[in-house]
Amino acid sequence: MTGPLPPLDPLLHQPARTQLVAYLSGRGEATFSELKRVLGVTDGNLGAHLGKLVEAGYLATAEAAAGPRAQTAYHLTDSGRAALADYVARLTALVGLSAGDATAPRPVTEPTPEPRS
Amino acid sequence: MPDPQQQIQAIQSMLAAGHRSVHLERHSLLMIGGVGGFLGVATEWVITAERFPDMGQRGLALLAWLAVWLGGMALAEHILTRRARARRAETLPFAQAQVTRAWWMLLGVGCLASCAMVFHGGGGMVYALWTVLLGLGIYFYGLFSRPLVEWIGLATILLGIVGLAAGLPYGATRWLNAACFAIGMPLAGWLNLRYGNTEPVRRTLVLAGWLTLVVTPALLLARLPATPAPHALGPGERVLRLEAGARVPLRLDLEGPIVAADPGAGLDLTLARPVEVALRDGRPDGRYRIGDGPWHAIHDGILYLRIDRIEPRLAGDGPEVRAHAHFGGAEFEGDSR
Numbered sequence: 001m002t003g004p005l006p007p008l009d010p011l012l013h014q015p016a017r018t019q020l021v022a023y024l025s026g027r028g029e030a031t032f033s034e035l036k037r038v039l040g041v042t043d044g045n046l047g048a049h050l051g052k053l054v055e056a057g058y059l060a061t062a063e064a065a066a067g068p069r070a071q072t073a074y075h076l077t078d079s080g081r082a083a084l085a086d087y088v089a090r091l092t093a094l095v096g097l098s099a100g101d102a103t104a105p106r107p108v109t110e111p112t113p114e115p116r117s
Numbered sequence: 118m119p120d121p122q123q124q125i126q127a128i129q130s131m132l133a134a135g136h137r138s139v140h141l142e143r144h145s146l147l148m149i150g151g152v153g154g155f156l157g158v159a160t161e162w163v164i165t166a167e168r169f170p171d172m173g174q175r176g177l178a179l180l181a182w183l184a185v186w187l188g189g190m191a192l193a194e195h196i197l198t199r200r201a202r203a204r205r206a207e208t209l210p211f212a213q214a215q216v217t218r219a220w221w222m223l224l225g226v227g228c229l230a231s232c233a234m235v236f237h238g239g240g241g242m243v244y245a246l247w248t249v250l251l252g253l254g255i256y257f258y259g260l261f262s263r264p265l266v267e268w269i270g271l272a273t274i275l276l277g278i279v280g281l282a283a284g285l286p287y288g289a290t291r292w293l294n295a296a297c298f299a300i301g302m303p304l305a306g307w308l309n310l311r312y313g314n315t316e317p318v319r320r321t322l323v324l325a326g327w328l329t330l331v332v333t334p335a336l337l338l339a340r341l342p343a344t345p346a347p348h349a350l351g352p353g354e355r356v357l358r359l360e361a362g363a364r365v366p367l368r369l370d371l372e373g374p375i376v377a378a379d380p381g382a383g384l385d386l387t388l389a390r391p392v393e394v395a396l397r398d399g400r401p402d403g404r405y406r407i408g409d410g411p412w413h414a415i416h417d418g419i420l421y422l423r424i425d426r427i428e429p430r431l432a433g434d435g436p437e438v439r440a441h442a443h444f445g446g447a448e449f450e451g452d453s454r
Contacts, residue, residue, distance in 0.1 A: 015124070015127065018124060018127065018128060018131075019127055019128070019131045020131075022127070022128040022129075022130075022131035022132050022135070023131040023132070023134055023135045024135065025132055025135060026131070026132045026133065026134065026135020026136040026137075026138070027134075027135035027136075027138050027210065028135075028210060028211050029208055030207070030208065031206050031207060031208060032206075033205065033206035033207070034205070034206065034207045034208075037205075038131075038134065064208045071206055071208075073208050084128075088125065088128060091121045091124055091125050091128075092125065094121045095121045095122055095125065
C-alpha cells in the first residue's frame with residue numbers, strides 16, 4: 001500500500017447494516033417486516049442492527065399506517081445520510097488506492113550470481 | 118474484512134432496490150385490463166345517437182359513463198393496493214403515491230378528451246390537446262420536484278380544458294398553446310428557482326402571476342384581426358355582397374367504393390345572413406365576412422361542418438339516407454338557432 005488507509009465507519013462497515021442503510025436511502029422509510037424480507041435476516045439479527053443504528057442517531061422511527069395496527073417505520077436521519085455518503089466516499093477511495101497499488105511498477109530483482117568455483 | 122468493491126456493489130444494489138419499490142399489484146393489472154377492455158367494446162353500444170339524439174346530452178352521458186367506470190375502478194384499485202401493502206406490513210412508497218396520482222390524472226384527461234370529441238372535431242381541438250399534454254408533462258415532473266412545478270402543470274392542463282369548454286375560437290387556442298410553450302415554460306423555470314419551495318399562499322400569488330403573463334398576451338393577440346379587410350381594392354379586386362335570402366347551391370362531388378353522386382347533385386342552400394366575399398380576378402380569394410362582422414379567411418378555422426348523425430331509412434319511394442349536420446362557427450352561434 002502506498003498511502004494511508006481511509007478510516008471506515010465501524011457502524012456501517014458491516015454488510016447487513018450497510019445494506020439496510022442503503023435500502024432506506026432509496027426507499028425513504030420501511031417497516032421491520034419489509035426490512036426483514038428485503039435483507040433476508042432473522043428477527044433478532046435485524047433488531048440488533050436497527051438498535052445500534054438508532055442508538056447512533058443514523059435511523060429514526062415514526063408510527064406509520066401499514067396494516068390493521070400502526071407499525072413502526074424506520075427512516076434515515078440527516079446524520080445517517082451523511083454517514084452513508086461519507087462511507088461510500090471512503091470505500092471508493094479505498095478501491096482507488098487498491099487499484100493504484102496493482103498498477104505500480106514492481107522493483108527489479110537482480111539475479112543471484114553463481115558462486116565462483 | 119469485506120471486499121470494498123463488493124461493498125460498493127452491494128450498496129448500489131440496495132439503493133436501486135429502495136428506489137424501485139413501486140409495485141404494480143396483480144389485481145391492478147386485472148382491474149385496469151378488464152375495465153379498459155369492457156369500455157372499449159361496450160361504450161359505443163351504450164352511448165349512441167339513437168339513445169342520446171341531443172349532442173350535448175350525448176357528450177355528458179359519455180363523460181358520466183367513463184367517469185363512473187374508470188373512477189370506480191381507480192378507487193377500488195387504490196383501496197385494494199393499500200390492503201395488499203398492509204398485509205405485507207409495508208408502507209406505501211412516496212413514488213407509488215405520486216405515480217398513482219399521475220395515473221388518475223391521465224384517466225381524467227382521457228375522459229374529458231373523449232367528451233370533447235363529441236363537440237369538437239380532432240382538428241378543432243388540436244391546440245387545446247397539445248396544451249393539456251404540455252401540462253401533463255410539467256405536472257409529472259412536479260410530482261417528483263418542487264410543488265410550484267406541480268401547480269404550474271395543473272394550471273396548464275386547466276388552461277387547455279377550460280379554453281376548449283369556454284368555446285375559445287380556434288385561433289385563440291393556437292395563441293394560448295404557443296404562449297404556454299414559449300412564455301410559460303421559461304417563466305416556470307425562472308420562477309421555480311426562486312419560489313419553487315415557497316409556502317402555499319406565496320405560491321398561489323406566484324401562480325397567479327404566471328397565469329397572467331401567459332394568458333394575457335395570448336388573448337390580446339387572438340383579438341387582433343387575423344385577416345386584413347379589403348379596404349383599398351387593387352386592380353381586379355372587388356367585394357361581392359350576398360344578401361340574406363340569396364340562394365347558394367352546394368354542388369357535391371361524392372365518390373367512393375360504395376356510392377357515387379350524380380354529376381350536378383347538390384343542396385339548395387339559402388343564406389340566413391348577408392355574406393361578403395372578396396374576389397380577385399373574378400374568383401374568391403378566401404376572405405369573407407358574415408354580416409358586419411370581422412373579415413376572416415377560410416383557413417382561419419372559424420367555420421366548421423359537423424355531421425351529427427346519419428340515418429338509413431326506408432321512405433315512401435325507396436331507401437334513403439338522411440344526414441343531420443350543423444354548419445357554423447363559434448362566433449356566429451346564438452341567434453341563428
